Every structure is written in structure tokens, then in C-alpha cells.
Amino acid sequence: MPERDSGRLNRRALKAAQPLAALVELTYRCNWRCVFCYNPRHHDRHGLDAREWSEVIADLRELGTLNITVTGGEPLAHPEALEILAAIRERALTFRLFTNGALVTEAVAKRLFTLKPVAVELSLHGSTAAIHDAATATPGSFDAMMRGLDRLLENGVPVLLKTPLTRLNEQDLDAMIGLVESRGLPYTVDPTITPRDDGDLSPLAFRASPEGIERLYRRVAPLGKLPIARREAGGVNCGLGRTTVAVDPEGNVYPCPQWRKTALGNVRATRLRDLWHPSPERQRAAAVAIAANDRMLSEGGALADFPFCPAVALERSGDPLHIDDLTRTQADIAERVRSTP
Amino acid sequence: MPLRMAKDLAWQLVDGEGVIVDLERRLVIGLNPTASLIWSLLKDHDEAAIAAKVAARFDVAPEAAQTDVREFFEALKARGLAVES
Numbered sequence: 001m002p003e004r005d006s007g008r009l010n011r012r013a014l015k016a017a018q019p020l021a022a023l024v025e026l027t028y029r030c031n032w033r034c035v036f037c038y039n040p041r042h043h044d045r046h047g048l049d050a051r052e053w054s055e056v057i058a059d060l061r062e063l064g065t066l067n068i069t070v071t072g073g074e075p076l077a078h079p080e081a082l083e084i085l086a087a088i089r090e091r092a093l094t095f096r097l098f099t100n101g102a103l104v105t106e107a108v109a110k111r112l113f114t115l116k117p118v119a120v121e122l123s124l125h126g127s128t129a130a131i132h133d134a135a136t137a138t139p140g141s142f143d144a145m146m147r148g149l150d151r152l153l154e155n156g157v158p159v160l161l162k163t164p165l166t167r168l169n170e171q172d173l174d175a176m177i178g179l180v181e182s183r184g185l186p187y188t189v190d191p192t193i194t195p196r197d198d199g200d201l202s203p204l205a206f207r208a209s210p211e212g213i214e215r216l217y218r219r220v221a222p223l224g225k226l227p228i229a230r231r232e233a234g235g236v237n238c239g240l241g242r243t244t245v246a247v248d249p250e251g252n253v254y255p256c257p258q259w260r261k262t263a264l265g266n267v268r269a270t271r272l273r274d275l276w277h278p279s280p281e282r283q284r285a286a287a288v289a290i291a292a293n294d295r296m297l298s299e300g301g302a303l304a305d306f307p308f309c310p311a312v313a314l315e316r317s318g319d320p321l322h323i324d325d326l327t328r329t330q331a332d333i334a335e336r337v338r339s340t341p
Numbered sequence: 342m343p344l345r346m347a348k349d350l351a352w353q354l355v356d357g358e359g360v361i362v363d364l365e366r367r368l369v370i371g372l373n374p375t376a377s378l379i380w381s382l383l384k385d386h387d388e389a390a391i392a393a394k395v396a397a398r399f400d401v402a403p404e405a406a407q408t409d410v411r412e413f414f415e416a417l418k419a420r421g422l423a424v425e426s
Contacts, residue, residue, distance in 0.1 A: 067351075
């Protein structure tokens with residue numbers, strides 16, 4: 001029984017429009033108020049309950065999903081969060097849990113250990129409470145996150161720390177890396193800040209500066225972690241409309257986690273298993289993934305092999321193929337770091 | 342003796358090809374077409390029924406299919422991917 005060739009399997013899933021990777025937002029509820037949050041609100045109007053989520057999970061199983069990313073809001077703020085996670089495992093699927101850590105009690109950590117997540121991912125917004133709590137606009141959030149982190153680690157739950165790089169913490173990058181290294185944990189830093197899902201552009205004011213992004217790229221380049229997209233003529237830019245699917249707290253279905261302009265439908269009206277393949281909106285999004293690949297290749301230079309998100313472009317400009325100044329700047333920085341290490 | 346999948350696994354067929362994720366050992370395992378069919382039938386079928394389906398799908402003699410299924414069952418047990426139920 002050989003180890004899996006993930007590239008080949010991904011190509012097969014792309015061809016079959018099999019949504020290998022799903023993202024489910026259990027709830028908009030959140031106990032923090034991150035200043036750059038992409039969620040449009042912090043409460044649910046009529047959120048899905050565990051029974052409804054269980055049906056979504058069954059349909060994902062049937063459509064060919066293997067991994068479900070569980071997020072929110074704060075997913076553990078859903079009153080039936082652990083029941084929903086158990087439903088994922090009962091269907092023999094994997095899950096990653098994105099949480100701020102504040103609601104990870106000892107009992108939750110013990111339950112998570114038995115559910116065997118691929119990873120529980122917590123956001124580190126700064127190496128100190130002052131920096132972290134400024135980003136979350138929630139006094140005490142740094143200490144709450146660290147308590148949750150300790151409980152997870154003490155119970156043997158695999159953890160990943162990650163940082164959205166912003167103007168608020170870009171000067172703190174070295175200290176954050178030091179903090180994570182001192183605990184021997186895996187770590188990722190991402191400078192992508194997106195508009196709110198309702199189109200509000202205000203989170204973009206918190207984007208990291210070009211200098212901050214260059215510092216980040218110079219730190220990750222020796223680790224082989226500069227952002228790169230391996231494109232080929234006739235290929236696709238990403239899994240949009242094919243290998244990715246997202247479901248929001250109220251049951252709206254999208255062709256990837258970022259694409260929020262138009263839903264494919266709502267699971268309360270049509271079962272997910274029935275709406276995915278025939279959806280015209282999904283097929284339009286899938287066509288965009290081809291056009292985006294062509295567009296980036298035709299741009300050439302630094303952009304030809306730099307990651308591009310049509311959904312973010314759509315949110316920022318109204319055109320999923322528009323390459324904005326930020327993307328061009330990031331691609332140029334990556335190219336410069338690659339050529340002058 | 343019928344088999345059932347071990348507890349800490351995930352799996353899926355990707356365009357017909359099986360992939361198993363062993364969450365305890367943190368391994369991802371790919372299956373060939375015969376193994377993929379056997380694995381996907383494990384939950385609801387016994388060894389004889391699976392062998393019959395393998396023989397029909399791959400146009401092989403029933404005895405050969407039975408041997409393939411038995412050997413795969415042994416490999417699954419040896420790797421802790423399935424247990425006798």
C-alpha cells in the first residue's frame with residue numbers, strides 16, 4: 001500500500017469536480033472582535049443546527065470530500081460544535097478546526113483528542129498581550145488563547161499556530177517566530193487580508209506594508225516557503241468550483257471559501273448533494289479558474305508563478321480577473337527575494 | 342471473520358481511487374483499483390460477497406478474487422487499518 005501521490009489525486013478530483021476540501025462556518029458568533037475580520041456580523045440570524053450540519057456532512061461524504069475545515073466566527077461558540085465534529089468523524093472524514101482557543105476548556109481539549117483532528121489551528125496576533133489584544137479588540141484574549149493552547153498540548157492534540165500579518169503586528173514578526181519556536185510548534189504567517197464577506201473593504205486598511213511583507217518573505221525564503229503557483233497552459237488557477245466548497249452558518253453554499261458574491265444555493269432549499277454538480281454558478285466559477293490561469297500566464301514575469309485568488313479579486317474590484325496593485329507588489333517582492341536572497 | 346475499519350481513520354474515493362488517512366500514525370495511503378473496491382465494500386459486505394464483486398468488476402476467476410481479498414484483509418489487519426468485528 002503506497003503513500004498517496006497528492007498531485008495526481010488532486011488532478012483527478014479537479015477533472016471530476018469532486019470537492020475534496022470543504023470549509024464549514026458553524027456560526028458567525030464570536031467572543032472576539034478582530035479588527036480585520038472578514039465576517040459580516042457576530043451573531044446568527046437562523047443558523048444551522050447539529051441535525052442540519054449532519055445532513056451537510058453526509059452530503060459532503062457522498063460528493064467526495066475528504067477534509068473539512070471547521071471555522072466560524074468562533075466555531076466552538078456553536079452550542080453543538082462537538083456534536084458536529086463527531087458527525088464528521090463518524091463519516092470517516094478528517095477535519096481541521098480553526099479556533100481562537102478561548103473556549104478550549106479541559107473537557108473540550110480531552111474531547112478533541114479523541115476526535116483526532118488533523119490539526120487545531122489557533123491565531124497568534126502578537127508576541128505580547130498588548131499587540132495581540134489590539135488586533136482582537138478584546139482585552140485578555142492573548143492570555144485566553146495561551147491557556148487554550150496549553151490545554152490542547154497537554155492533551156496531545158496536534159496544534160498549528162498561524163498569524164495573519166497586518167500593520168498591527170508586522171514589526172513583531174521576529175518575536176512571534178521566537179515565541180512559536182520556543183514551544184516547538186508548526187507555524188504559518190499569511191499577509192492576505194480580505195474584504196468582509198458583505199463587500200465592506202475596511203479590513204484592507206490593516207494590510208501589512210510592502211516592507212513588512214518583504215521581511216516576511218526573507219524569513220520564509222530559506223525554508224522554501226515563498227508563495228508560488230505552478231501553472232501550465234490549459235490548466236486551472238485553483239480548485240474554485242471544482243475541488244473546494246464552502247457552507248456558511250445559514251446554509252448558503254459557495255464554490256470556495258472566499259467566493260461570496262453569489263451562492264450556489266441554500267441547503268435548506270436543496271440538498272447539497274443535489275445542487276453541487278448541476279449548479280450554473282459553480283460552473284461559471286470553475287470557468288473563472290481556467291481564465292485566471294490563462295490571465296496570470298499571459299502576464300508573465302513575476303505574476304506567472306505567483307498565487308492569485310479570483311474570489312478576492314472579485315470582492316476587491318468586482319472583476320475576478322483583475323490583478324490589483326497589492327498582488328503585483330507581492331509578486332514583485334517574492335521575485336526580488338528569490339533573485340537576491 | 343468480517344472486518345471493520347479501524348476507528349481513527351478517514352478515507353475517500355477520489356475519482357474512484359481510494360485514499361486512507363491514518364490519523365493515529367499520521368499517514369496517507371493510496372489504494373490501487375482492486376484495493377479501492379474492496380475497501381469501499383468493507384463496511385457492508387463479508388469476504389465472500391466482496392470477492393464476488395471483485396471477480397465481476399475485474400473479470401477474474403472467483404478463486405483468484407478470493408485470494409486477492411484474503412491477502413488484502415491480512416494486509417489491512419497487519420497495518421492496523423481494519424479489525425475483526
